[in-house]
Amino acid sequence: MTALLAVEEVSVRFGGVHALRSVSLEVAAGRVAGLIGPNGAGKSTLFDVVSGLRAPATGRVLMDGRDITGSSPQARARLGMARTFQRLELFGELTVRQHLVVAHRVRHRQARLALDLLGLGSRPRPGEDDAVDGVLDLLGLGSIAGAPARALPIGTGRLVEVARAVATEPRVILLDEPSSGLDGAETERLAAVLGRLRAERAVALLLVEHNVDLVLSLADRVTVVDFGAVIADGTPDDIRADQAVQRAYLGAAP
């Protein structure tokens, strides 16, 4: 079976520094791929390459087996890719609900300036309210739907990032450290949400995390990077047992 999303031998250089060295990984529909590694290992750079914000020096990104290395971020979004950002990239002056409305509308209809000028562009289309409310419920954001994003604490902001990605009804979501800044209860909720996304909507997840326990409990396959290179790749059990990983990253064995 072809992977929904595949990264093939991607390298990125900043000046003389190798941020990524021939990194490969893949994830199938309804599966979770974890990516762990110390700070500066190149995880966020990889996400930028996958989501189209940065061009790799060499290597390819494939979706459904099609080469999308040269595609724009927008084209990838249309193919069903969504992502969150480690450094929150929320739309400060929009409310939580408006974030989801924008995401939903980008997916389902183009803005029509003529209608918008006449004031007909602000009405929700059929099904929009239900879809948006569904995502709000899923992430437990219903009570703050009317709050402007700039007023949110970081943990809540992360959940809004996830919700915004989900609202585009994607087939694959790239999650960049979704649990950092979340408290225990929020993390549990997040884990449950991610589990439901894969089970109910067959969404593929690519998960970058500092919270190793979360990754090892959710992921079907885990890739470990350090200094821009893959140092281990396997099932969570393999990774737990891997000596190199323990040395480079985990410190003491779990």
Added chain:
Amino acid sequence: MSAYLVGGLVLGGIYAIATVGLVLTYRSSRVFNFAHGAIAYFLAITFHWLAVDQGWPRLTAGLFTILVAGPVLGVILWAVLFRRLAHAPASVRLVSTVGLWVALPPIARVVYGHREIFDRLGMGPSPARTWKITGVVVDSNQIAVLVSALVVAALLAVLLRTTAWGLSVRATVDNPMMAGIAGIDTERVTAGAWMLGVALAGLAGVLLAPLRGYQDFQFTLLVIAAFAAVVIARMSSLVLAFGGSILIGMLQSLSQSKQAEDLLTHILPKDSIILKGLVPSIPFVLMLVFLLLYRGLAREQFLVDERAGDAVPLDPVVGDRSLFRRLAPLAVLLAVVVALPYLVSGLWQAVVAKGLALSIAFLSYTVVTGEGGMISLCQVTFAGIAGALTARFATGAGMATLPAVLLAALIVVPFGLLVALPSLRLGDLYLALATLAFAELVENMYFQLQSVNQFDSGVAVPRPRIGPIGFSGDRAFYYLLVVLFAVVALLVVNVRRSTTGLTLAAVRSSEPAAATLGISIIRAKLVAFGLSAFIAGLGGGLYVTYAQRSLPYVSFNALIGIVWLAVVVTWGIRSVPGALLAGLSFAVIPHFFSEHFSGGWLELPTMLFGLGAIGLARRPRGIVHDVTHRRRQRAAARATAAKVAT
């Protein structure tokens, strides 16, 4: 021919001195100084005042201006303005220095006595001494420029490459935070860069004056050439900045030579205006050429402002105030607007009608900057083109006036899109520079066409008629404008609340998030830019209808556009009432001053508008927002305090 080569080298040398000052300050503080030319003007006037009014020896006065007055002005401006701007949103930084550009020339004229300077005194001997070197005549003013340019180049090379200060500057430019951690006093480094940068502006000004005179537009032309060189240098390379400046100077000088003229008269139509407009248009053309050349380069190769998307902080779109609270101030404003023609008489009725026509044009800023988060310096140009076209359609082709206004505004839209397209990807600053150069280009080419300018008398525009109702009286026309303003304002508010508005808000806050969501950033910005060009066009058409005459070179030149922007941001760039009040105050305040004062006082309104925009560094949302939200903020603070207490 060789005289033109020397002339080009001299002109290029002055541009180079101005340009490196600009690049240096931008690199060290991320504040792009639109007031660079105004500072050059201010210091040149300072020199003239010292040398002529105070009777200082001219060389002493020159050296004092460059070595003392320049650095002192630099450090003062840094302390009161530029330092504060370092952490402001990109658009606030841009607009504040635009405000300084507006405010400084009138301040100079007030400080040093209101007068026109017709002589061309410089530091050197007057009349200039000339030499003949291998058949080329060179005068002492030219030699001064060439020597200064070489000294500046050598000095900067030595300073930046070999001194500790130079190392700190380069470290600060690369990464201010890390430089700070490494123990570099980045504030001192930045202050030093501003002292040097402003001194270089002064040097360029003092060198330019004996060649071109002391009129302030000469300094605008200087700085526009420098802006083009800055684009060529991609905001960062001092070497490219130098080379680009020389290139621009050379092309401008050579295009005036006999050979070039002969060549051009063969290939171009006979209308001499194209030749006349060629020199000022060279910076724009070069800017455009290089922007297109650079299109292939990755965005990272430009010194692009990373916070570019972080536009003017804005009111939250959602109103949590009751309908009454929200509508009450608007109702009062509306009542005043409706009653206005009955409160004032005679000439003042025409003045408020003028203000209202401007308000419609100012709504275009509400779209392009308020919603789109972009700074455009050519809204005035769109208005001017549409005004000229309105006159052509209504008077030349006999169309009814209002359809002519509408058609003219529609024609302006593709021009807007063409101006915006090459620079949009590179962010706010490049767009602002490209729009400014475009404004200058149109002003010098199209606005001076014989058919548009008519020997400075302009083209007549009849007031409109709708069926049996004529609007030839100022009061009747005023009410027509009230209705039209309301219609355009409704369109603007509709867009703000629509999917397009949400999309623009998303793009304004975070381009990466918007892009990965699937929003086309370029498309969203083009929609805002095109719509704003249309609205500016409507305003321009209605303005010439108010004036019953289209004379764009006077009413819609680039410098007036700069003042427009300053007025609008002072009242509030996001606010529809803000645009209304900005238009009215732009017409009413200067008229009030001209009725009651004379002399230097007449400079005061422009100065105030400029200072208002500078004040943005403190309150970025404008007067309208501050007044209407103060009560709400207090209520919110009380609520929070109560919550904390329980």
